[in-house]
Amino acid sequence: MSPSRAQATTALALLLLATTACTAGEHASTPVSHSLPVSRQARQLRLPLDAYASTVAENHVVEDAQDILMRRCMNGRGMEWKALPPVDAQDTEPPNLRRYGADEAAAVLYGYHPSPDPPSVVRRNRAWDERESLPAEVQRTAYGPSGKGGCRKTAQHQLVGDTAPPDYRAFNQLTGTALETSRRAPEVRDALRRWHTCMAKSGFDYPDPFAAAGSERWETAEPTAAERATAREDVACQKSAKLVTVWAAAETRIQRRLIQQNSGRLHEAKVRKDRWLAAARRVLNRDGG
Template identity: 80%
Template sequence: MPPSRARTTLALALLLLATTACTAAEHEPTPAPQSLTVSRQARQLRLPLDAYASTVAETHLVEDAQDILIRRCMKDQGMDWKTLPPVDAQDTEPPNLRRYGADEAEALRNGYHPSPDPPSVIRRSRAWDARDALPAEVRRAAYGPSGKGGCLKAADRQLVGDTAPLDFHAFNQLTGTALETSRRTPEVRDALHRWHTCMAKAGYDYPDPYTAAGDERWETSEPTSAERATARADVACQKSTQLVKEWAAAETRIQHHLIQQNTHRLHEAKARKDHWLAAARHVLNHEG
């Protein structure tokens, strides 16, 4: 597993792909509250394919175990290695936040802008950035010329032997298929039509929540009053039309069907993930 930052959930990536291409602004992060504020609905939304995904916390777990083994390897070469700071458990987003549109709690506060990263997420991100500035000799020892060698390769070999790297392709492909297929079901199309009618009565003309969230008018450094008003109307219409409930029910049915069709592929990917996680926990439990 090459060095990488654990990002937000696949749901956010799917939402961004479905609306508009975005890049993160490169500036000092705004101070954030101690924990993420999300709605109860977003916290509780779970889908069948989630069982085969790797959460942000699990990605951090593997990274932390790799870091310990890299530090030992670097020490043998007479070099220091600073491990990544942890991310607080409450600072990781729920797995399906924004999957069907804006989250109520976020919309009320930030419109369609994502909430600022919490302090522990900022600290870990800055630690990753600091590694980009390491002396060339240190980077080569840690990652090798390819970025996948050096002490990282040795750490992975010590961690899981010849076990292949984590495979996210099956999950990513199937969860994307499930989202798009569920969007075309009669019940979701009806719910989206009701949402559109509700928004029109409030003075907004968007065909679906993705389009509302992706309006180019919201490409500002801070949420505007118009953006917040639109987002408030959006989530109010989602609630009154039971859009999320209808969509989640349809996608749950479709995901169960996809799991049945891809049982071997998914179980193989999950077994590989479970092996990595067990090995990582073993390293972390025996550290010190």
């Protein structure tokens, strides 16, 4: 994995680990839709701590700006540098997708399996893969012998000077704490009991939506009819119990308290993130369109 991709993947993995429930493994041949199936509720769900982490789209902005500067550096050394293809706006996952369990739009089609990547995401991932097979000389020029130098280091310095990369440790810690704390809130426990009762009426015995989504039964190459039926009932019971609405309100209250208690750490992290993003947008506006 190229260093720049490794950095982006690590940050995103930490973010997703803190904000999403477990789902079943990859599936092989389900047809790819033209955009991600995501409900309006998931698209609109925002939590206070979101301001302190980068969205997938914001990560792409930084990557694209660095690409412009990388290409300039590589061209100056007599080498080509192919820019990453863009990802369509509707193809990026919202930050809190599946935070409280399965999402209705994807559950109907894929059960608890992850939705297939849309074409624009597939193209960008393929471009990352192609970079990992570049000739050794090109890789050294791009990343240096250590993987932290070369044109990548030059581009990063041109982008933000000595500003360190965004640090999401505070966000990841606090968003995980908020999720677990809100889960124990009386109103959320009541909503989970309503969800459990609703599921039990249809013959399902799961303690919560995370247990339903993480069942070993769904570790199949493709979503089964039983999986889809379970997921459909799951999201129907979420609606009946008003689970997402209740849980999001409880967690919003808890996150606001955590932000007040950790304002210093979070402010520093946000300043760094905003500097990178603003610098990237300046490069794109000036040189990339």
